[in-house]
Amino acid sequence: MTAASHLHALQALLFSVLLAPPAASYSYRNCIENPHDATSFNCIQRFQHSVDNLVADLPRGTVSLNVSHNQISALNPGAFSHLPRLASLRLDYNGLEVIQDGAFEGLGLLRSLNLSFNAIRHLCNGTFDGLHNLTELWLTNNRLATVPPGAFSSLAGLERLYLDSNRLEGFSEIVEEISGLGRLRVLDLCINRLKSIEHNLLDTLNSCSGAPAFPNLVNVTYRYNRILTVRDHAFGYAPGLRWLQLNINNIAYLGKHALTNLTQLLELRLDNNLITDLFYSSFQDLESLQTLNLRNNRISVIFNQTFHNLAKLRILDLGGNKITHFAPMAFAGLRNLTNLYLDRNNIKSVFGEVFRLVRQTLKILDLQGNMIRFIKNSTRVSPFVKLTMLQDLKLQGQRPYGITIVPHTFFRGLGSLRSLYLSGNGITVLPEDTFDDLVNLEFLSLDNSGMGINNLRPGIFKSLGKLRNLNLENMGVQSLSREVFRNLTGLQTLVLNRNALPSLDEEVILSLTSLRYLDLRGCPLTCTCHNTWLQNWSSTNQKVQVVYFQNLSCPDRPGYLYNFDTKVCYLDFGMYLFASTCPAVILLTILPMLYVKLYWRFRYSYYIFRSWFNDRWRRADDEDQRYKYDAFISYNSADEGWVLQELLPNLELRGPPSFKLCLHHRDFELGRNIVDNIVDSIYCSRKTLCVVSRQFLLSEWCSLEIQLASYRLFHELRDVLILVFLERIPERELSAYHKMRKVMLKKTYIEWPRDPEGVVLGVFGTSRHFLGVAGAQAPHKKATPRQ
Ligand SMILES: *[C@@H]1O[C@H](CO)[C@@H](O)[C@H](O)[C@H]1NC(C)=O
Numbered sequence: 001m002t003a004a005s006h007l008h009a010l011q012a013l014l015f016s017v018l019l020a021p022p023a024a025s026y027s028y029r030n031c032i033e034n035p036h037d038a039t040s041f042n043c044i045q046r047f048q049h050s051v052d053n054l055v056a057d058l059p060r061g062t063v064s065l066n067v068s069h070n071q072i073s074a075l076n077p078g079a080f081s082h083l084p085r086l087a088s089l090r091l092d093y094n095g096l097e098v099i100q101d102g103a104f105e106g107l108g109l110l111r112s113l114n115l116s117f118n119a120i121r122h123l124c125n126g127t128f129d130g131l132h133n134l135t136e137l138w139l140t141n142n143r144l145a146t147v148p149p150g151a152f153s154s155l156a157g158l159e160r161l162y163l164d165s166n167r168l169e170g171f172s173e174i175v176e177e178i179s180g181l182g183r184l185r186v187l188d189l190c191i192n193r194l195k196s197i198e199h200n201l202l203d204t205l206n207s208c209s210g211a212p213a214f215p216n217l218v219n220v221t222y223r224y225n226r227i228l229t230v231r232d233h234a235f236g237y238a239p240g241l242r243w244l245q246l247n248i249n250n251i252a253y254l255g256k257h258a259l260t261n262l263t264q265l266l267e268l269r270l271d272n273n274l275i276t277d278l279f280y281s282s283f284q285d286l287e288s289l290q291t292l293n294l295r296n297n298r299i300s301v302i303f304n305q306t307f308h309n310l311a312k313l314r315i316l317d318l319g320g321n322k323i324t325h326f327a328p329m330a331f332a333g334l335r336n337l338t339n340l341y342l343d344r345n346n347i348k349s350v351f352g353e354v355f356r357l358v359r360q361t362l363k364i365l366d367l368q369g370n371m372i373r374f375i376k377n378s379t380r381v382s383p384f385v386k387l388t389m390l391q392d393l394k395l396q397g398q399r400p401y402g403i404t405i406v407p408h409t410f411f412r413g414l415g416s417l418r419s420l421y422l423s424g425n426g427i428t429v430l431p432e433d434t435f436d437d438l439v440n441l442e443f444l445s446l447d448n449s450g451m452g453i454n455n456l457r458p459g460i461f462k463s464l465g466k467l468r469n470l471n472l473e474n475m476g477v478q479s480l481s482r483e484v485f486r487n488l489t490g491l492q493t494l495v496l497n498r499n500a501l502p503s504l505d506e507e508v509i510l511s512l513t514s515l516r517y518l519d520l521r522g523c524p525l526t527c528t529c530h531n532t533w534l535q536n537w538s539s540t541n542q543k544v545q546v547v548y549f550q551n552l553s554c555p556d557r558p559g560y561l562y563n564f565d566t567k568v569c570y571l572d573f574g575m576y577l578f579a580s581t582c583p584a585v586i587l588l589t590i591l592p593m594l595y596v597k598l599y600w601r602f603r604y605s606y607y608i609f610r611s612w613f614n615d616r617w618r619r620a621d622d623e624d625q626r627y628k629y630d631a632f633i634s635y636n637s638a639d640e641g642w643v644l645q646e647l648l649p650n651l652e653l654r655g656p657p658s659f660k661l662c663l664h665h666r667d668f669e670l671g672r673n674i675v676d677n678i679v680d681s682i683y684c685s686r687k688t689l690c691v692v693s694r695q696f697l698l699s700e701w702c703s704l705e706i707q708l709a710s711y712r713l714f715h716e717l718r719d720v721l722i723l724v725f726l727e728r729i730p731e732r733e734l735s736a737y738h739k740m741r742k743v744m745l746k747k748t749y750i751e752w753p754r755d756p757e758g759v760v761l762g763v764f765g766t767s768r769h770f771l772g773v774a775g776a777q778a779p780h781k782k783a784t785p786r787q
Pocket residue numbers: 042044064066068069090
């Protein structure tokens with residue numbers, strides 16, 4: 001080991017020591033701190049069996065704790081004693097069977113305890129010991145058959161006790177048990193096995209004639225009956241009614257004058273019935289009405305002036321009906337309306353006219369689950385433009401496909417808007433000026449809109465300086481860019497669950513200066529050097545809670561983001577040196593080899609390309625003018641004697657016909673590149689005649705010449721090559737020149753006979769013949785040398 005590598009090892013060790021225990025981390029193993037309240041914790045759905053696992057790492061100051069939807073079947077004594085400030089504790093939906101005495105020891109400040117939806121069969125008389133300040137106890141939906149004497153005796157301050165949905169039978173026993181609870185206001189014993197309590201089953205409310213029987217009656221409830229019809233003047237007997245509950249019945253017919261004279265009525269509940277029509281006179285007399293609930297009926301149209309006299313109405317709930325449209329004057333007269341619920345209807349389009357009448361007061365408009373959809377991004381109407389008071393706009397989950405395209409004028413004029421819900425709308429087009437007017441927006445949800453917004457447009461949030469809460473869950477976001485998140489200086493809560501984010505840009509996150517809560521669950525954050533900063537930052541920063549950080553696992557291999565090995569990211573000079581020199585060394589080793597092996601191959605290819613190119617170019621010329629020579633003679637200077645004494649006289653001088661030959665020493669253009677000369681000569685000659693000898697084969701130039709000529713042979717299908725062997729060269733020697741062998745296998749060739757005298761004429765005759773029929777097919781047989 002060198003000194004340098006010692007240093008690196010030390011460095012790596014230091015890093016791992018610094019990073020290994022995520023003790024200072026601002027993240028809890030199984031709980032989420034409420035971003036708006038650092039003393040409130042939610043630890044739901046963690047599949048934990050033991051309270052210890054769940055809440056061990058919570059701070060002592062915890063005030064509110066929700067551990068519902070886990071699998072805690074038993075509570076041991078002192079289970080929460082390390083959280084003495086607890087005021088609210090939810091343990092519902094846990095399958096709890098056994099609560100040992102003293103389980104709530106040390107919780108003297110606890111005010112609300114929720115044990116609903118468990119499997120509790122027995123309470124002991126010490127179960128609730130020490131809960132002196134408890135005001136609210138929920139035991140809904142357990143298996144209690146009896147309440148033991150003294151079970152509630154320590155709960156002196158109890159005000160509300162819910163024992164509904166159990167198996168209690170003895171009414172008097174319970175009465176006795178609670179008789180000591182001086183402050184008790186609410187006791188819920190619904191759905192037990194108490195034998196003496198029954199339901200009424202009314203089916204019609206008739207009118208009572210004559211003088212009002214109950215002038216002082218203010219509260220009437222007809223819930224949970226089977227009322228089908230409410231006749232005219234049905235409540236004449238109680239003109240002073242203020243609260244009237246007719247919900248959860250089967251009301252299909254509401255007389256046009258059923259509610260006459262109820263001028264004092266403040267709240268009318270008609271929800272969960274079968275009402276289809278509302279008339280001009282239906283609510284005419286209800287001039288004091290503040291809340292009208294018509295949710296879950298079958299209303300399909302709201303006609304002109306339906307609510308014309310309801311000047312004091314604040315809340316109008318028309319959710320869960322079948323409303324397809326409104327008459328233009330539908331909301332006329334609603335001068336004080338603040339909350340309008342139109343969710344889960346069949347509204348297909350929203351237009352300015354209908355809300356114009358309530359524009360000065362409306363604060364909450366709920367349009368979720370309707371059928372609003374745009375197919376063009378340009379709509380001149382801006383449906384909410386005059387709603388200057390609107391604070392809450394709910395548009396999530398439009399059926400069946402979502403809004404899909406958000407026109408860029410859609411939210412014009414909503415300067416007061418605080419919350420905007422756009423979840424689940426399959427948004428594919430979200431122009432960058434969509435939110436420009438929403439300067440007061442604090443909450444925005446765009447989650448589950450992932451059908452295509454891979455990346456949000458730069459500048460989309462530029463006006464949202466007051467935004468505190470942004471939900472981008474499951475939107476197919478692949479990266480966060482600085483341009484998108486630029487102006488979100490007020491952002492406190494950012495939810496990015498279930499996006500395709502492999503890494504986070506450090507600068508984007510650090511530019512969100514108010515951030516306190518970051519949810520990255522379900523993102524495939526890789527355990528690579530890109531995320532080293534995230535590991536360090538999540539573990540060390542004291543400001544931003546990264547939800548379940550210790551639970552984020554590496555997507556590509558076993559392990560966790562919070563402790564993957566980052567050593568390699570900080571190493572190291574040696575590594576850099578190695579990385580930079582290694583390729584150079586390899587290159588330097590390989591290059592000479594390549595040079596030696598492939599030099600000529602490259603050069604040939606180059607020349608071949610060049611000759612092909614030139615040839616292409618030349619082809620335009622007339623074929624006949626092209627050939628200056630009949631043959632280009634390729635030979636080695638060692639064979640010059642033979643060429644000059646035998647070949648030249650025979651072919652050029654003897655005749656007729658006499659041939660024009662191209663010889664390099666005679667016909668090459670002076671001063672020109674030799675290769676260009678060769679290429680030109682080959683292409684200006686009908687044939688190329690190679691005078692093959694051992695010397696010829698050894699020469700690079702000759703080799704090039706034969707290559708270039710054979711290129712013409714193979715690639716142009718022109719038969720240009722004539723081989724004349726001056727000596728017999730055995731096959732095995734030829735095998736080194738496979739190009740040449742290839743040519744020989746395809747072509748006839750001539751061997752210069754041993755006895756030149758006898759065959760000179762014959763051979764030259766043959767070659768004459770070859771030259772003479774240039775352009776015609778060469779005979780495909782070997783010219784056998786004569787002996
Ligand atoms: C506790 O969890 C339930 C879900 O099981 C949730 O509805 C409720 O709002 C939570 N309570 C608090 C105080 O967070």
